[in-house]
């Protein structure tokens with residue numbers, strides 16, 4: 001007999017879990033440096049356009065497909081059409097690849113909670129070198145990754161309601177409080193206005209096709225879309241829960257957190273005369289430098305900031321793990337325990353590759369692709385798999401599932417009216433695939449990693465060929 005499917009215990013719990021998945025390193029670590037490197041307000045404007053037009057649409061589609069089929073990524077596609085199984089498999093693969101670098105950064109955040117209080121901030125000029133030395137050392141960052149991964153395993157092994165939902169219900173409200181306190185302090189500093197100007201006044205001279213690709217990739221990454229994560233979370237929803245408002249709330253929360261992270265960082269950054277565009281190190285170098293200049297309150301705020309970063313990352317990486325675990329449970333009939341432990345081990349091995357690629361192996365790159373493992377996992381998922389995954393989902397839900405079935409699912413069998421249904425359906429079926437296609441096409445001419453794009457397409461093709469095996 002099939003074991004009974006797990007479900008969220010409450011709507012609040014589901015929203016916290018889904019927002020927990022969405023709000024993560026993407027908001028606090030990645031959004032600020034992408035904004036810094038892509039012209040500030042102009043990037044934010046394009047990003048918001050993608051989030052509200054395409055992001056909410058795809059999220060709602062993922063929730064519906066998940067709840068309709070009561071299956072995680074692979075099973076959801078498969079139960080509608082066997083030849084679409086590959087789209088779910090790409091999702092599971094993407095979860096593995098993101099988990100190949102995400103817990104490494106989660107480990108850095110965990111380390112910085114402690115380092116904030118143990119002398120990191122005593123010499124602001126040494127913070128950059130200290131970060132470089134830390135992430136390139138062979139063992140120390142991996143020990144922090146192990147600790148961080150063990151938090152993930154602890155939560156996911158307890159299951160949907162008692163693990164993921166229970167943790168998110170505590171961690172998400174805590175995250176809001178922590179970030180607001182850091183942002184609030186930064187806003188009061190003299191010179192903070194410059195930071196607001198940078199964030200909110202668009203400068204279109206920095207915009208190119210690359211900016212659009214970056215904004216689209218970021219929208220998918222940040223909202224946890226394009227790889228079946230929200231399909232999986234949707235599959236644990238009870239039939240009476242309202243999907244459209246849930247998708248709206250989760251998207252709004254995710255966006256609020258990204259802006260809040262920007263407000264926590266940029267006003268203070270400008271107040272202390274630091275440089276906005278400093279790449280992925282922004283959060284681990286510039287932010288501690290800001291705190292180092294604040295006197296006695298600095299280490300405490302820094303600790304709060306990194307606890308927030310770690311919490312945000314944790315509620316996201318548990319969702320990435322759940323995508324794989326749910327596949328193994330649904331399709332392979334593994335127990336949760338076996339699935340979690342084996343998945344955790346493989347993911348950790350990927351993390352070892354990613355972490356070493358920043359130090360010991362930093363001069364080695366993958367032949368032909370020209371990048372190390374960390375960048376390989378990051379760029380391949382963010383720039384290729386998530387966008388293509390979103391495109392596939394749009395085509396699948398728009399053309400493969402019957403419109404009436406979607407309508408019934410979205411209105412809980414017609415028990416309430418969803419006024420935007422036609423508009424949503426149009427965006428899903430036509431605007432989403434065309435917009436993603438255009439961005440990918442123009443981005444292709446503009447990005448440096450063309451080889452990775454081609455590699456990604458080959459992987460998708462091969463997966464499609466072998467999809468019967470899953």
Ligand code: PFF
Pocket residue numbers: 021022023024025026027098220221222223224225227228229230316317319320
């Ligand atoms: N949304 C997460 C973040 O912004 O950090 C990352 C992520 C989680 C991506 C889950 C994809 C996913 F399925």
